[in-house]
Amino acid sequence: MLNALLSIYIGWLLGLVLTTVLLIIFGYDWGPLPHLYVKLVKFVQNFYPHNYPQTHTSWPAIIKQCDTSLLRKHRDDSLSSFYFSETPMLNVFDVCSDAFKAGFEAIIQDQLSVAFDSAPPFYSTLLEHPGRLPFLDTKHRISRRHIFGYFVALLFRYGVLLPIRLSLMFVSFIFSTTAIVAEYFMDMTDEQKLRVGIMNCRLFCAGIGLVAKYHNRQYRPKHPGIAVANHLSPNDIQAIYADIDPNNGYGFTVTGQRQTGLICFIETIAEKLIPTLWVERRSATDRKRFMD
Numbered sequence: 001m002l003n004a005l006l007s008i009y010i011g012w013l014l015g016l017v018l019t020t021v022l023l024i025i026f027g028y029d030w031g032p033l034p035h036l037y038v039k040l041v042k043f044v045q046n047f048y049p050h051n052y053p054q055t056h057t058s059w060p061a062i063i064k065q066c067d068t069s070l071l072r073k074h075r076d077d078s079l080s081s082f083y084f085s086e087t088p089m090l091n092v093f094d095v096c097s098d099a100f101k102a103g104f105e106a107i108i109q110d111q112l113s114v115a116f117d118s119a120p121p122f123y124s125t126l127l128e129h130p131g132r133l134p135f136l137d138t139k140h141r142i143s144r145r146h147i148f149g150y151f152v153a154l155l156f157r158y159g160v161l162l163p164i165r166l167s168l169m170f171v172s173f174i175f176s177t178t179a180i181v182a183e184y185f186m187d188m189t190d191e192q193k194l195r196v197g198i199m200n201c202r203l204f205c206a207g208i209g210l211v212a213k214y215h216n217r218q219y220r221p222k223h224p225g226i227a228v229a230n231h232l233s234p235n236d237i238q239a240i241y242a243d244i245d246p247n248n249g250y251g252f253t254v255t256g257q258r259q260t261g262l263i264c265f266i267e268t269i270a271e272k273l274i275p276t277l278w279v280e281r282r283s284a285t286d287r288k289r290f291m292d
Contacts, residue, residue, distance in 0.1 A: 205238060
């Protein structure tokens, strides 16, 4: 009985992985299903308490605020005003250390994080046991249904999402390696390289669980134009490259600083499949070649 269930489970996962790979290879996708999945996750999370701090101040950012503390802050009053939690104090040292830590959090501020919203805490995204709240006397109470939802989400993440995403990441690695070996022994055309690059980027994005919605596609650069954006990671580039229409016959030229180590290896792989232009900024020759 156990072997039969295990066989069904593995076969189901393999079916999902192979179907996803075939859809990507033939230029299709799952349609609205990934976006419906995101909506379902948001719907489930609405049943859990929202613990975002409420503030109307123009300067609410702290470098890194600790979620667990015996002090609670008057967010609507002042960034430097605190009152003690109603939980009985067990150790004077904990109170002193929390006050010391809160003082540093109130003093050390930056000029960047004020432009962004803080990420939701783990206990409101089902990524952490929901019984762990920052204040024991908080007005929110976690019910058994919340605990049940957490364990269901835990089984789904590690029993379904994790093996599927690892498999897709492995397939994307094998796909890119095979394409590089094939390009070494035979000269691939630019159109073939473009299609291989797009398929590899889409496999990678599927492996990391990316659900993207692309806007204003009419403003994409036209051939032979070039788009340059600073401080993009390889993941960002693959997400942008995955949206290229292979029927156009051209993609993006990836530019960047020539690096060493692992990044140099990734750059070497990339230049085998897609148009690249790596620049050593200290070299006048490279800078002139880039401008030309």
